[in-house]
Amino acid sequence: MRILMVHGINQENKDPEELKQTWIKALKLGFEKAKLDFPEGLTFDFPYYGDLLLKLQSNYEAANKGAEYNLKSTSPDTDTVLSLQEKILEEMLKDTDFTNLELEPEQPAIKEKAIYNHMPFLALARALDGKRYLGNLSLVIFTSVVAAYLSVNLIRHKVDQKVHSHIFDDTDVVIAHSLGSVVAYNVLNAGKKGPVNLKLFVTLGSPLGLMRVKAQLETPVKFPPCLSGKWINLYDPKDMVSLYPLDAENFNVNPEIDNFKMENNSNNHHDISEYLSDPLVASYINKLYVDRKKS
Template identity: 35%
Template sequence: MIDRRCLLALLAMGATIGSLAYAQSISKIRLVLVHGRGQQGLKPETLKSEWLQALRQGAAAIGRTLPNDLSVAFPFYGDDLQKFVDEFNLPLASEIHAKGTPEQDEYLAFQAEVAEAIRQRSGVTDMQVDVEYGQNPKPKGPLNWEWVQAILQAVDKHGGGMSQGAIEAFTRDVFLYVTRNRVRDTIDQIVSAGITDEPSIVVGHSLGSVVAYNVLRTDQRKLRVPLLLTVGSPLGIRAIRDQFRPLRFPLPVKHWYNAFDERDVVALFPLDASNFAVTPQIENYGLVRNKTSNRHGIVGYLDDQQVAGRLIEALAA
């Protein structure tokens, strides 16, 4: 027969173990991966596997591993974004040959501002742009499609990394997201559904970093995000940044870590006090050497030792 004191001790021990198990269950951190543009037609599970494999490689390089029971969400909006691209049918600068509609002019002005920011930051000179523009007598300006095309051609040749076509497609897709409410709301709903009220580390790549920022700054739920990790982010480009004024640090986020490769033309601007002034300040890491051909690919960011290490630390916190 069990002594009464032993019984009480066993009950207390059971309660303690139960409390610890409960605490662990509610504090377990999830991982939410928010992809960028150009993913239409691809399988979300395949993409998620590629992201995780790159993270594992980065972790292995510093002697660490991802938890085996890690819960990972990969909210996929690639096909929905492509539907909007097809619906709006905005021509790239290289496809414009005559004066367009007011919507096309708005888009061209946006693209011109992005292209000019990239040109200046990547060190492409006015003379190099003039060579691409040739003897064209038309006045230079943001609504002159030939001038915008000349800037993009010069960046393609002298800025390194991303091609003219890739930059044009990138700016078109970002333009649709930041300026068209229906596009933004649809994509935000998809990504928001992947973030639950459990503690979640959110990783955003390229356009995905823009989406993640907007979702976390506007979501009315009491979310808990110990780390927002952005890689290859274009948020520092004024034409994109200004769409979110007044800027503010997302309330659910405890820490924001932004990693970029200085050769990645989409992410040339660090998210610092000059380019993305918020309080508390964002921690920037600009020593990534992205091994992908355009210096912008997700694999070349997630297999970086510092990036993978920061994520592992947050998972273990």
């Protein structure tokens, strides 16, 4: 059985093999939690694009100061990457309770959601960054990287190309986290040579349900044509990246995606190890493995 793993953002300047082993370790823990034996003979493909994405984004921004990004939305309030970034932040923060937010002395007090009328979203995100309940998840960095990937053709093409180069005819499972779920979705729907018979697509902490993210995808959104099996999505409502399930309301595809609410107990509720070690992921992979051995 062959499994493709697609990482998210904030992975630059890291060792690809160490990252890959972190994912495998988390998956093995999930099998332990599910009281299942870890399958023998699994092949793991881990396309690392962390440094590539950082370089592409930095080069583009240096060469195009103040330039508009290639956005699909025709709305005048999303013409630039900054405005798209703010709109994504607006979605991510709209249900956040700021009542008990602890701010530094120099930061203005935030007591109600009406703060949106008095403080730009990027400033609000910077105030939130580094607070305990966000941990190491930087909203400013996350939204800027997502906006750049979605709206700059060169960046999207190069990242997609890197991931696509690790898809093979016998790829059985794709597991994707965070921005990686958007990348994997684009690659699987690109119409290029892909898996002959993909059996399982697993998205973890995915921002695909955000309206401003979805608006930048090819429309209408669709179930990957190469996927003959299930698409399962795990999300934590406290995870500001994956606030919404990928259901008919937020990501309407046919067949429907199987959504599972879970608790990601990391400090930012978005950590890949917490998502990937959920026994539900292991149980789905194990079923495929057992069925394969029977056939």
